[in-house]
Amino acid sequence: MESVNKCGCPPGSGIGCAAGGGQSKDALIRRLGDMRNEMLRFALDCRGAALGEIDPAYARSAENLLHYLALRRHDLREIQSELAELGLSSLGRSESHVMATIESVLKTLCRVADCPPDVSEDMTTLDFKSAKRLLEEHTERLLGPVPEGRNVYIMVTMPSDAADNYALVRGLLDSGMNCMRINCAHDDPEKWTRMIGNLRRAQEETGKPCKIIMDLPGPKLRTGPLRPGPCVIKYRPVRDEYGRVRKPAKILLRAEDAPAPEDRNAYDAVLTVSGEWLKKIHLGGMIRFIDARGSRRSMRITSWTEEGFQADAVRTAYLTLETLLRLKKRDGLGEWRTNVTGIEPQENFVTVSTGDTLLLTGSSEPGCPAERDADEKVTSPAVISCTIPEILGDVNAGDPVWFDDGKIGGVVEEKTGDGLIIRIAHTSSETAKLGSDKGINLPESKLDLPAITPEDVSILEFVVxxxxxxxxxxxxxxxxxxxxxxxxxxxxxxxxxxxxxIETRRGFSNLPAMLLEAMKSPSCGVMIARG
Structure with missing residues (x-):
């Protein structure tokens, strides 16, 4: 039978006690002492395998993590309740200094039980002050100096515009950006170089620090292509609450061989037409046409720029490649005619609502919206493919699926020869749109995918x-x-x-082991991804 000291502390626990203390306190001291010794043994057993190559800056943090893992093997609820009844720490905030917390509680508990503690002189643990200091040092090593006036860092993901818009980058730095994030799933090394150049210039001018994080794309699990949408252009004027035109729609008519407008967003519509026909246009001229709905519409020429002629319209219109534009000749005898050209297909999407089904396939065929009967009942569900079809075999019925950064979520209802039938359980709005090239996340599925892809390896040299x-x-x-x-x-x-x-349940489950590997790097951190 295992012997104990008078107060119930196990021999060799590092706590010498005189007689005293009630039975409940004695038992509590004994259990905490056992846990403490188990934590020490666990860290000692793991030291060779887990801590052998840890960066020296993380050595004590890694040992603290091992102590924490050993502690969390236990169901602490009963002990926490007993400690709380005695007015002692319930161990709930011990993460950054686990052993110091256990020792502190044991010392206090022994004093309450009238058994003075005797901690071994050679016992070295991460104490409360050291833990706080180390956390601050690790944070600053990874993210830079603590921002003035706040204890959080601001990370901003760069849009493509940041490559050529210095004012944007400078404004972000002036507004408090501490970390520029470049998502390597988008753009290319040339654009990344210009983004970084803009940041370096802004740093030189302001003297403000800013770190650069570049995210590797990883496995690109995304929705596949959809059938092209219709080739149609729509414009409409701005109206007030009473339906009166407050601002006419602004249209640019440009020649087929003309360069694209510098600011496409400056116009409600850009129409490409024959260059010869465009030469016939005159200021004040009225262009008439019948739009795709069969409605008679018109626009008036208001000005000319190097980009082409500008026109105003006061009624909504839909134009297609079949739309015929008509301009009366100045003598009133006849008219000049031309078709609109170069209308690109609209981006297509599938719409889903809570309760709908969606078929996720590995097919190379473009996806399509749901088919409906005359009563708008779905006769065939919406279909969309994924860019890595082999993962479909790793997914099981009951697994959750999220699309487009969590805007749409569902559960796999059935696996079929065609793919996965997903029952939609969450949408960001009553009817949500799902387009191509949107992220797919399978947080609870064990996917057989490498985290480092050949594409990652090819760009890693630039990133490093x-x-x-x-x-x-x-x-x-x-x-x-x-x-x-x-x-x-x-x-x-x-x-x-x-x-x-961390983007999956598997990653979360393996986080402790991954952290021990990451601490072989001079600085490391964790991001819980939203998707």
């Missing part, structure tokens, strides 16, 4: 050379982290920090 931090998308296993660190070491152009993006 230019970024302060490498963001790893879909980090799921310790092997994923080891692979990233091995590639960074092979490139040999620096040691950027790394951020693990």
């Amino acid at each position: 050379e230019h970024a302060d931090i490498v963001g790893m998308s879909f980090a799921n296993t310790p092997e994923d982290v080891r692979s990233l660190l091995a590639h960074i070491k092979r490139i040999g152009k620096g040691e950027p920090g790394i951020v693990l993006k």
Whole structure:
């Protein structure tokens, strides 16, 4: 039978006690002492395998993580209730200094039980002040100096415009941006270089620090293409609450060989027409046509610029490639005619509502909206494909599926030969639109996908050379982290920090082991991805 000291503390627990203390306190001291010793043994057993290559800056943090993992093996609810009844810490905020918290509680508990503690002189733990200091040091090493006046950092994802819009980047830095995020799933190295150049220029002019994080694309699990939408252009004027025209629609008529307008958003519609026909236009002229709905419409020429003629319209119109524009000749005898050309198909999408079904396929065929009968009842569900069809075999009935950064969510109802039948359970609005190239997240499915893709490897050299931090998308296993660190070491152009993006339940479950791998890097962090 295991022997105990007078107060119930196990021998060798590091706590010497005189007689005293009630039975409940004795038992509580004994249980806490057992847990403390187990934490020490667990950290000691793991030290060779788990802590062997840890960066020295993280050595004590890694050991603290092992202590925490050992502690969380236990159901602490009963102990926490007993500690709370005694007015002691319930261990609920012990994460950053686990052993120090246990020792502090044990010391206090022994004093309450009238058994003075005797902590071993050679016992070194991460105490409360050291833990706070280390957390601050690790944060600053990864993200830079703490911003003045606040204790949070602001990260901003760069749009494509940031490559050529210095004022945008400068404005973001002036407004408090601490970290520029470049999503390598978009744009290319040329644009990334210009984004970084704009930031460096802004930093030189302002003297403000800002880190650069570049997220690797990872496996691009996205929705596939959809059937093209109709080739139609719509414009409409701005009206007030009473339906009166407050601002006419502004239309640009340009020749087929003319350059694209500098600011497409300056116009409600851009119509491409024959250059010869355009030469017949005169200021004040009225262009008439019958639109796609059979409605008679017109627009009046108001001005000319190097981009083409500008016209105003006071009624909504829909134009297609068959729309015939008519301009009366100045002598009133006859008219000049031309068709609108170059209308691109509209981006298509499928619409879903809560309760609908959606078929997710691995087919190369473009997706399509749901088919409905005369009563608007769905006769065939909407269909959309995914860009990595082989993952469909890894998904099971009951698994949740999220689309477009969580805007649409559902549950796999059935696996068929055609794909996955998904019952929609969440939409961001009553009827949600799902287009092509939107993210798909399967947070609880165990997908057989590498976190580092060949595309990631091809751009990693640029990222390591230019970024302060490498963001790893879909980090799921310790092997994923080891692979990233091995590639960074092979490139040999620096040691950027790394951020693990946790996007699946599997990644969350493996987070402790991944953190121990990440701490082999000089600086690391974790991002819980929203998708």
